[in-house]
Amino acid sequence: MSALRLTLISRPPARVDLSPLTAQPLAGRSAAEIAALPLVLGNRRVRLDELFRVTGTPGEALEIAGSDDRLDRIGAGLAGGSIVVEGDAGAYLGQRMTGGSITVSGHAGAFAATGMKGGEIRVAGNAGDFLAAAIPGDHQGMQGGLVLVGGNAGDRAGDRMRRGALLVTGSAGDYCASRMVAGTIAVGGRVGRSTGMAMRRGTVLLLTPPAGLPPTFNACGRFPLTMLALLARAWRGLPGPFGALPAAGLTVRRFMGDLANDGKGEVLVRE
Amino acid sequence: MSGSPIPAPDSAAVTCPFCGLVCDDLVVTGTPDAPEVRASGCPTAANGYGQRARSDGPRIAGRPATLAEAAAEAARLLRGARRPLFGGLATDVEGARAAGRLADRTGGVLDHMNGAAAVRNLLVLQDGGWITTTLSEIRNRCDLLILAGGDVTPRFPRFFERTIGARETLFGDRPGCDVVFLGHGPSKGTTLRGAVEVIGCDVPALGDAFGVMRALLAGRPVDADAAAGMPIAVWRKLVERMRTATYGVIAWAAPDFDFPHAELTIQALCELVKDLNRATRFSGLPLGGSDGDVTADAVALWQTGFGLRAAFGGGAPEQDLHLNATERLLATGEADVLVWIASINATRLPPATTTPTIVLGHAAMTVAREPAVFIPVGTPGVDHAGHLFRTDRVVALPLFPVRSSTLPSVAQALSAIEAALGGGG
Amino acid sequence: MLLRLAGGRVYDPAHGVNGEIRDLYVRDGRIVAAPGPDERVDQSYDLTGRVVMAGAIDMHTHIGGGKLNIARAMLPEDHRSDPRARSPLTRGSCGHAAPGTFATGYRYAEMGYTACFEPAILPVNARQAHLEMGDTPMVDKGGYVMLGSDDFLLRLMASGAEQRLINDYVAWTLHATRCIGIKVVNPGGISAFKFNQRRFELDEKHGFYGVTPRDILRVLSRAVHELGVPHPLHVHSSNLGLPGNADTTLGTIQAAEGLPIHLTHIQFHSYGTEGARKFSSAAARIAEAINATPNASCDVGQILFGQTVTASGDSMTQHRNSGLASPKKFVVMDIECDAGCGVLPFKYRDTNFVNALQWAIGLEVFLLVTDPWRVFLTTDHPNGAPFTTYPHLIRLLMDRTFRNERLGLVNADARALSTLASIDREYSLYEIAILTRAAPARILGITDLGHLGTGATADITVYRDEPDRERMFSTPEYVFKDGELIVRNGAVVKVTWGRYHTVEPAYDRGIERRLKEHFDRYQTIRAASLQISRDEMAAFGHGAEVRTHPCRRGTP
Amino acid sequence: MPAGHAMILNGVAIDDEFAEAFGMKATRVIITAQDLTWAYHAATTATGFATSVIACGCEAGVERELSPDETPDGRPGVAILLFAMSGKELAKQIERRVGQCILTCPTTAAYAGVAGGEPVALGKNLRFFGDGFQASKQVAGRRYWRVPVMDGEFLVEESTGVVPAVGGGNFLVLAETQPQALAACEAAITAMRLVPNVIMPFPGGVVRSGSKVGSRYTALSASTNDAFCPTIRGITRSQLSPEIGAVMEIVIDGLAADDVSAAMRAGIEAIVRLGATRGIRRITAGNYGGKLGKFHFRLREILAR
Incomplete structure (x- = not known):
């Protein structure tokens, strides 16, 4: 039984919301049913097979081939199974997913992993702004699971993030971890301005020293935190620097802030 | 559906549509074709009323046409569009109502020409809220006025005059109101009666300063020696003044926070105000309302529950403050027809784009590139009656024509297009 | 065009009709007497087995105005979960707690409501409120304008102005803002909050003006009475939500000094301080006082569990409660030396002791107030719950078994403290018709709504008589507005715009000079800019009729 | 007490007894x-x-x-x-x-x-x-x-x-002398420590004060197991044959019954390896007649496995 494979016929003329695909489990639905799923394309409704060639069998695995940055909400609400995106993903990748895995071979658009509660997203390329962030009005961004970005993340990565782990191999943009509520963000490369602004709690682990932190962060000293060993163990084997952190943990410089908001967040900078 | 013309109850006073203060005390005279502000004016009003019509009538691809023909061509373009963008939206309540109706009907997107600035505030409202006040409260109560981002009079020329200018207040005489500028100081010629302080800080880093003041107010240690380019002592002193003011106000004009993610700065400001209100009274004042931005947002909000940047393609409105931004929709080609509405200020031209564009423009507008359809429209409060919301989102003021005009209102032009779309859904 | 609604079981309490099988006739939008034998009936509906009532009237629902638009703006997450797609007939909009005006109008009509009254219109915001209501299709509407924390009134009172002047000001305000009643919210408290007072007791002096809430209640209830405005002063009492506020509420009833007074969302004002948590039900005391005071009426402001948003003019209370916002965000505004507002989202939880007790207190009030003409069915939409919960609330009132089942699910400590389980009363259809039709029309002084007598506006709702009253009241089979079928089987089949209801009591226009001077000296708009003309209002409502109801000066 | 056929391993008699253990x-x-x-x-x-x-x-x-x-x-x-x-x-x-x-x-x-x-x-x-x-x-x-x-x-x-776990697994080591009994227990404990999911909670894993239910003093619910106390052999209903000079007990708590039996087996086998030549004469187990604890560890079954 082969995976259900949707091959994008051509770049769609407007953004397409693919959440209907994962609104219910794929398994148990017929290929004909999938082909006939109504999708909104601009101000019209089209059948899914007007945009995609449908092959394979609906089940636990879904492949989207020739994917494009106009395909929004891939894997929204995913509860289990796997989605493999060959190409780029649009905005809201994996929105509110609770389980399963999504891999993207290219880049992901804005708000990937927003409201994510569980499961795993791996993006080989870059992620757009507001990765793992809350959409306006939602009070929590990512709330669980693991996100691993092979490339860079845009601005505001982890804004209002509440739980889970967000790992960015490359660099992160401005205001990383803004208004972060809790959870763990790790960045391998550089970060932009004002990391941790209005952060409440949570951990930002930077493998590369930042150019500066907001004035509402105070230095607390240099420590080998046992907690980091737990993270290292949890991440062991992941591609990139986080999969190879020393098992005994790291020694880090610890900064706490944002003092405007209780100051219980931490930015840890690898020595 | 703009309603029957409403006679001005007090013709000596005219209400001005040209900035978000929507002053209702102007004296406008002159000939019907050339109204002039005689009293209670300002440079913005003078410019606004001084805009002289250049267009004779509607055009299709540059060729003169009747309103009906132009509407028919606009309807033809809209019928073929997958994602029409109703942008600009510089119009009155009636125009905004008509735009909402047409966006619903055509499955389009609504955004305003000041959308980027408006969204900075909206994001704060949606994510944390705020404590704010309105102009008359400031006029009577304010004893410390802080302008975050610097002087606002280039955008709102009569701001000081209308707020803290009066000596006589409901609660006794006020010798003066202290004013603190965060950013650039008062424009030349500004006279203020109270103590004036200019803190020439780095405006895009003001969020840091608000954060520092929040930390200090909460009694937390701050080790940094500077924020937003100023020593911490400056902020320590300012927050102490804020804490001890009787009724302090911090105003900002979102367009002045023209840097990425400025909503974080505004939120920091609003949270500082909330913190202050645990023990004292202190308010924010978001300044906007120009070009009908508050109006367009308010109308869309009440009709659909969502304000600007809502899309109707899926049948129900869906707001997306990021994806549905005019600049993005045009840059990516996702919007395939642009309806650009600019009835207040002739210089607010449609963005440079190859997207087919229908302009409902001020009759004085000179477009760089001839749009597919151009319909010159009247200005509310100049050519026809209408309603505009003031900056505070509370007061909607009636506007009355100051000259006789044959120009259609935006509402009328949009209704003509809607009629041309034909019956049924 | 003569329409016959044949054979339905009619509940028309205004005429004492209690479930009698009757034919109704409608012509030109009004109910007419049975035609002669030679008159032709153009269309007839067989309503055998159906329950027929006048269109329902919500006399206290926050459907328009600035605070609602703030609530809408604040709650994208709430709207996202309740979209309403456009149809060939209707516009796209969305719910749930602070719906768009289109969704509001459609949904009210779909539940058989044909008139709604916005209870808190700030004078400076009246234009917006009427614009919003003008964009609310299907239903008639009107508003109560808020006074009592406006500096003009407080200055008049502080200067010892005669009642006559206050009456003129109140009348002018009704004219200028095109409203049908006067509301007072936390009398003087909104102003006091601007002076950093955080609580304001009934007999406490305002820090600047020296007047007390009791003084304000006295002069305003007297003004309303002397102007002959049919609707009594609509009072949101002091100390909303505070444990022990029942004493304030009883004091508020007395403050009217025998004149008519309507206490709104009384559930929020019926709290005692007994028990380990110093929070208890005072519903029995309050109901007893209402029962014993013929000049007093109330609406309940029932809370129902779930997410909603609270939107109030009571900035003092809303700021005090801002820490309880869920999700954590709120807006508080001081407005134009006129009033204020506060908006905070709130989630009532059945597991929460206080919320569960609030739920029980509301129901206790409903069941213990004996005169159904003086207690109104409201959730103070959206403050206690969105109006879409009304059918559920009606079932709670009509079905004791269901009520006790629900009671069994709430916080056990609250359950133990409540007397609700011991109350056997079940509302009848006749009584529901009083609460939701006849009584609201009567208390508003609207003589042609809320009943089915000859000459009444033909706003008629037809229900299937289902044992599950929640189902029954959720989706009426037919709703007629002005004699036209607008809803069938709970879905809109025709869009209408409704009309505005106002009053225009007579007054001495001498007050206008004083007001002009006040506005010119202290305000940032002119008095003239505040005034809404009748034509202007009609245009707000898509050409709506503005119906002015008579005031009878000095009516008892 | 030994009933049926005798079981003697390396000279050590294994009683046909069971340890009675409780759910914990x-x-x-x-x-x-x-x-x-x-x-x-x-x-x-x-x-x-x-x-x-x-x-x-x-x-x-x-x-x-x-x-x-x-x-x-x-x-x-x-x-x-x-x-x-x-x-x-x-x-x-x-x-x-x-x-x-x-x-x-x-x-x-x-x-x-x-x-x-x-x-x-x-x-x-x-x-x-x-x-x-x-x-x-x-x-x-x-x-x-x-x-x-x-x-x-x-x-x-x-x-x-x-x-859920099992507490009170036990066996008693009966030896000729006190040093021999202790040496045997030490060997047992060394072996038992390699068994996962168990502990032997007494000092060094060994308890010398085995108890019986009840006491002549009403305030006490348990008292010394006089039947196994060698020094009073003459004046009580002793269960000790004359060659036994000392008795020690090992108590085992484990996460599951199998863990307890594995530990008992490892311990007893270690003792048996020392054998009679090192003074070890007999292994038995404590119980209350099978009425109180729901887990019964029969020594002979454990060793037979």
């Missing part, structure tokens, strides 16, 4: 530290005074050492097991012992050692020692608390799992 509640806590020394300081203190539920509230002991690659944080560690008669009592004991003996001990961290089971607070309440400065961290689905202390952070998992 148990958990494992993993203690790590900068080095094994400090992990042991915490572990031995935390399991101190925990020989019998009768007066200690719980029975606890070190289960085994853990190498760095076996611990959650990659540091040396020690696993301890704690047993109590109820989950509630166990929770109380965990909180007290972790709070007083691990939180206080330099460099340590404490983790749940049992997957599944009913969660019971490990750091959930101890976190409040942090006075608001504590922080929570979820890693791989498990929640930890980081409590600031003077040497850094006390890292403690929020909860640990409580599982």
